[in-house]
Amino acid sequence: MLAASEPNPAALARSMPLPRPSPGAASRVQLGRAELVLEHSHGSYSLLWSDGREARRYLLGLSKSGQLSIELRAPKLPVRIVPRELLTIVPNARMRGFMTIPLVPTVVWRDGRNQPQTLIELHQPSLQGHWDESSGHSIQTSASWMVRFPFQTGEPQIVVPLRLYNATSEPACPGHLELTIRDEDLVEIRGSIVVRPRRMRWSDSDMKECTK
Amino acid sequence: MSVRTWWPLLLGCALFTACEARTVEVQGLDELTAEIRSQRLLNRQRAKAGVGSNGGTVEVRAAQIQLAMAPLRDVLTQLATSQSELSGRQATLTQEMRRWTQLLVQSMQSERSDEASKLSERLAELEKSIAEQDQRHRKVEELIGSALDNTADKLELFLNRVGATTDSATSEAVSPKGGGQPTPATGPTGNGEANSAGLPKAPTGTGAPPAVKKAAGGQAPEASAPPTTGQPDGSAGNMASQRSSLAWLWGLAVMSLVSGFVLLFSKKRGQPLAIAPEMQFAPEQPSSGDGPRTPRTITEARPASSYQGVGDHETDELVTGDVLLGDLASGELPHDAQAEGQEADGIDKPEIEELWAAAALLGEAIGRLKQTGEPIPPELGGQQPLPEIPDSDRQQAEVIPRNSLGNAQIDEVDAVRTLGLPGPDRSPVDGKQSDGALTSDNHTDDTVIDLGHPGDIDAHAPSLVNTPEEPVTVITIPPASAHTAARHTSSAPITCHLHLSGDEHAEGRVRNILGQDPRVLVSPAPQVRTGMGELEVSYALLPGLTAGERSLLEQQLRDTVT
Known part of the structure; x- marks a missing residue:
């Protein structure tokens, strides 16, 4: 089974059903480079996740009523994006572009009453957890600044349109961009998962997100 | 033709002939070079194919290996040399370490011996001071005993004299009324013969208190008169009247005893305290009235709240820690009945033990204050005063029977209550009520969650x-x-x-x-x-x-x- 619709195999969907196989059979879901295989054998289900380099195995006990699905969720913690290029904005200048943030594939169980219950979170290696005393927990990732809408690769990621503005009288050179993205912010458009454009302003030697 | 004409021709011929011969040689050399090259190529191909001849290839390989191994040999030689040097240095360092260890052990032993000698000297000094204090105690006891004996003798002598004069007056008053048969004397006056025989002969009027002298009036010279051998016969009403007339004399006697004790105790309190220089927790305020006192003398020497210097003096004692913290807990100065009772309970305890117990409690209180980070009261060198004790706690502290607990325990509890410290029932280990005082108050931001993790x-x-x-x-x-x-x-x-x-x-x-x-x-x-x-x-x-x-x-x- 493919992760996206047939015409565009690289297209992403926020939720993909993971069919429960019959005993002795298996069902597959392709998620970018990774693949998930659900097998049913001897009264239990085993879920195998592999990205070609690493493989993880999970065992599931499922009831008769309900279904599994793979949902692409935003990181729960604030994301600190470290640009792979040096960004420099002169005073009173603006900058527009796109950055991508990896999504977290999550195995969700929905029972007969359609109540979602999170079973497994498949953390991405590109999302690195951090903690410091001043800001608490956060997720750090690196991304390239793209001037055009990024090409669809099939990897589970969020496309974040960004508008940076330097309101100070000194050139701005941000070391990171901190964003908070919720699941409600995710929008599925033409096979990509995007969020609304985020405006960020440079002040006090920090790039802060503008809030209405 | 001249020579100049033939010279270029000859030169040209010579050059022509020479060029011809060298061309042949060059061709031969080229052939040789080509052969060598082909041979080399052939050798290389054979070497690559592994079909090469054994002798030459092996020599070449051996030479190449030797050539390649030459720098490695040098490196190995250097490594061996450095290794030997390192081993030598290590051996030297080991020897030095051993020497240092021996020196350290010797120095520690010498320090310990010095410390032991100092401790033994200190112990000898303490024993000496204790012995001196014991001697003082014995002297004081002897003085008190002798003073009591003297006072009792004088009092009895005085009473005998007074009784003799009363008997003579009574006999004078009764004799005209009825008969003259004397009856044996009963009552406090006793028999005259027995008194004269059993009591030592004391100087008259020298040791008696002024009150006694005043009460005796001018009849002291008559006391030297021989006692009467009997009393005239009388009725029961006369006996009652005699006893009622002697009641004020008994009161005077008791007052004289009490005043004598007060005087003796005031002398004794003036003596310096032998253990006072040993106190280290409050050396800057030596108390002046810390003489060796027995609980009996304390109880009898402080009968009223108007005792000399109770307020300031006892406050100094409290500040310097000379008084047990249990006395602090009562919230009252020791001149009242409760303090007397507490001091009277410590009859069997020497004062040294009390002082050391007070010092230990004080040290413990300071330690707890440091642990809890609470402000230190001025009694312990801090700024914030001691919290006032609510009446309920005070009553509860008074209710605690001293016999059921040791004095040290009661003192500890009192000190804990007074200083506002977590006591044994409030210890965080017990996890009782005062856990909140320690954890919730001071660490309100902490949330402890047990996740039940096995690791x-x-x-x-x-x-x-x-x-x-x-x-x-x-x-x-x-x-x-x-x-x-x-x-x-x-x-x-x-x-x-x-x-x-x-x-x-x-x-x-x-x-x-x-x-x-x-x-x-x-x-x-x-x-x-x-x-x-x-x-x-x-x-x-x-x-x-x-x-x-x-x-x-x-x-x-x-x-x-x-």
């Missing part, structure tokens, strides 16, 4: 309620700004500590796993320490991980090590 997971800040025997998973919320807390709703990271058995190779594998696992936080960075064949692994995890995932990661690390 040894703890938080950054140690919790007071944790016991070292029970590995508990604790999440501690660090103090952060309201904005940060509202934005992240995050607590301190879950930090896992593992002790694994492994070497440096296992350390590399563990680091690799911790570095690649997305569930492990990059910051704070995982720490892996190697020592004594063990790996001490510490890493932080993402919040929200289930216990199964944490256990899985731990087991993965264990499997990696094994």
